[in-house]
Amino acid sequence: MSETIPQGVPAPRPVAFARTVPSSGGRTGxxxxxxxxxxxxxxxxxxxxxxxxxxxxxxxxxxxxxxxxxxxxxxxxxAENYLLALDQLRIAGSLGTSLAIAIPTTVLVVLLSVIGAYALVRMNFAGRTALSLLLVALLVTPPQITLVPLLRLYNLMGLSGTIPGIWLYQVGFTLPFGVFLLRGFIALIPQELFERAHLDGASELRTFRSIVLPLSRPIMASLGIMAFLWSWNDLLIPLLFMGGSSMSLPITVNLAGMVAQTTQGQGPLMAATFLSVAIPLVLVISLQRYFVRGILGGAVKG
Structure with missing residues (x-):
């Protein structure tokens, strides 16, 4: 039964609720x-x-x-400190040795990583799953546990105290990370691109060169920056494998010796340290846009 409203009594008005408008002041703050x-x-x-x-x-x-x-x-x-660092502390030779180690290491890591990642993603071969599991195992393996066996092996092979010996070690322990990083990126490339290339008669090599390499340039640049920085800043491996070498030591080993033995004062040591920082700093600043694009590239599919 409906309720009647007596005559002369105004009907109740609906309650108007005020809409809450988000304040721009909070966002600005x-x-x-x-x-x-x-x-x-x-x-x-x-x-x-x-x-x-x-x-x-x-x-x-x-x-x-x-x-x-x-x-x-x-x-x-x-500029006296820089002249002393280059002349008496032989920083130029140390910088050259570090570049001779870091540049080939970076090139090998990037090249082998993109090839290995493409093989794991696109090729069907026996043992691919086991190889992927081994890759993950190598990522969590501390490199320090291999130092003593590798030192003995290097002495037997004549690689101790040589730059190629440093290449092998640094590439070997950076490669699992590089393959893991690039594998995730290559897996996100649309399948239609590969199918269209195969319909056009492209081989695996041509598909790799025409599709994978151009699309992977940002992530390859990011991997190259990280590999260069890891190689350049490495102290333990060059110290162990080249500590007794007669050739110019890498910049990290040379600086570590200067801290304890230098008699030239703090000025030349600061100059040598700044030179060791300037080269990777210039690299990172010049390639920062590729670094950011490469790191974020695997976050969005396509």
């Missing part, structure tokens, strides 16, 4: 905090590099009596 956090991170990241650069350009008398920040208050710069 969050964005401002995010920008401040990014700027603070960049400043903290570049601060040690700036301190290293200013310390390497200061006269040794100033370095011994005041902090590096005084170079901003009372500027006094000289």
């Amino acid at each position: 969050a964005l401002r905090w995010l920008v401040h956090a990014v700027v603070a991170f960049i400043v903290l990241w570049f601060l040690p590099i700036l301190a290293l650069l200013l310390s390497s350009l200061r006269p040794q008398a100033d370095t011994a009596t005041s902090g590096w920040w005084m170079a901003l208050v009372r500027p006094s710069y000289t």
